[in-house]
Amino acid sequence: MATPNAPQGSGQEDVNANTTVAFLGPLNTYSHQATKIAFPDPKWKLEPTGTIKEVFDRVQSGHAPYGVVPFENSTHGTVTFTLDNLADRGGEYADIVVCDEVYLDVHHFLLGRLPPTPSSSSSSSASPPPPSPPPPHLTAQHAVASGSEEKRGTPLADLSHIRRVYSHPQAFGQTGAFVRRYLPHAETVEVSSTSRAAVLAAEDDTEGGMSAAIASEWAGRGVGLDVLARWIEDREDNTTRFFVLRRRGDEKEGGGKGEGDGKGEGDGDGKGDGDAYGGGKYKSLVSFTVPHRRPGALVDVLDCFRRRSLNLTSISSVPSLVGPFQYLFFVEFEGSRFDDPEGRVGGVLEELERVAEQWRWLGSWRNRRREGGSL
Numbered sequence: 467m468a469t470p471n472a473p474q475g476s477g478q479e480d481v482n483a484n485t486t487v488a489f490l491g492p493l494n495t496y497s498h499q500a501t502k503i504a505f506p507d508p509k510w511k512l513e514p515t516g517t518i519k520e521v522f523d524r525v526q527s528g529h530a531p532y533g534v535v536p537f538e539n540s541t542h543g544t545v546t547f548t549l550d551n552l553a554d555r556g557g558e559y560a561d562i563v564v565c566d567e568v569y570l571d572v573h574h575f576l577l578g579r580l581p582p583t584p585s586s587s588s589s590s591s592a593s594p595p596p597p598s599p600p601p602p603h604l605t606a607q608h609a610v611a612s613g614s615e616e617k618r619g620t621p622l623a624d625l626s627h628i629r630r631v632y633s634h635p636q637a638f639g640q641t642g643a644f645v646r647r648y649l650p651h652a653e654t655v656e657v658s659s660t661s662r663a664a665v666l667a668a669e670d671d672t673e674g675g676m677s678a679a680i681a682s683e684w685a686g687r688g689v690g691l692d693v694l695a696r697w698i699e700d701r702e703d704n705t706t707r708f709f710v711l712r713r714r715g716d717e718k719e720g721g722g723k724g725e726g727d728g729k730g731e732g733d734g735d736g737k738g739d740g741d742a743y744g745g746g747k748y749k750s751l752v753s754f755t756v757p758h759r760r761p762g763a764l765v766d767v768l769d770c771f772r773r774r775s776l777n778l779t780s781i782s783s784v785p786s787l788v789g790p791f792q793y794l795f796f797v798e799f800e801g802s803r804f805d806d807p808e809g810r811v812g813g814v815l816e817e818l819e820r821v822a823e824q825w826r827w828l829g830s831w832r833n834r835r836r837e838g839g840s841l
């Protein structure tokens with residue numbers, strides 16, 4: 467497979483543009499970790515952005531041939547920022563497709579400053595954490611990354627000095643039980659990423675450090691915050707799935723990330739090794755709208771997949787913005803446009819042209835979760 471072309475046209479192209487991978491920054495976000503998994507080779511220039519939308523912008527403009535965005539979390543569901551951009555209701559991202567996926571185990575930390583000691587402040591009466599036992603889903607024993615065996619989800623210090631907690635909305639959605647139990651007195655403030663949250667907490671120079679962040683251990687280390695609690699996610703199996711984006715144009719390659727990505731895999735090489743469908747070797751994503759007032763219009767679309775025995779792995783929807791309470795649907799299914807020995811995927815796409823109002827193929831890529839059996 468060839469590495470995608472450098473952007474054309476301006477004559478002022480960034481010399482690094484053909485090796486740039488955009489991700490939601492700043493450094494040490496979960497998106498950064500996922501990007502390092504997908505692009506381990508040092509040849510890739512990993513470039514942080516301020517928002518998920520900027521990742522789409524950089525891939526669409528050709529500034530970055532690839533981008534990595536969170537798509538869904540096993541606890542909190544779809545990442546709406548990503549779905550909104552994939553929906554592309556403004557027609558800005560016509561060339562963007564998904565070409566790979568990454569699953570990342572997500573373990574959140576509460577990061578801040580340890581409470582003032584009794585000698586340094588009269589307000590620190592050092593009341594211990596509430597005596598009643600924590601809820602069952604926060605009590606499982608874990609050897610945490612550092613090697614210690616503190617209980618997951620249990621404060622390591624008194625948290626009464628924390629007045630404000632910063633994090634990304636997805637991370638708040640994954641740690642609700644901890645926040646409700648141990649930080650009911652604190653204001654929660656949503657920010658653009660968990661690493662940004664750590665930066666803001668570190669910048670709080672009020673006496674005793676009244677701000678904390680929910681972020682990864684690495685984000686906290688990067689800005690010198692103390693660990694106030696480890697593994698505070700509601701569920702032990704908390705996992706986020708990320709999409710790797712690229713520009714449309716090398717479709718015949720069938721996704722993958724081009725030569726020299728350090729993996730040497732020929733995704734979608736058309737050789738048909740194994741069952742490309744039922745075995746779940748690949749997944750594909752389409753978006754579509756249906757005539758809003760026609761009974762059975764959505765069923766007609768889904769029936770295209772059923773009749774070809776193409777297994778659906780997710781369905782999502784966002785407002786289409788055509789009219790109030792009308793929707794644009796996303797369907798993800800097992801199969802690839804590029805390894806389609808029986809023409810089933812091709813057949814579905816042809817039929818979508820007839821039964822959907824508007825539709826778009828958004829990519830085919832290798833299924834990275836075949837062994838997990840979680841689909």
Ligand SMILES: O=C(O)C(=O)C[C@]1(C(=O)O)C=C[C@@H](O)C=C1
Binds near residue numbers: 490495498545572659
């Ligand atoms: O804020 C970050 O660190 C991100 O990379 C974003 C994000 C998300 O949007 O889902 C990524 C993984 C976690 O689920 C929480 C936050």
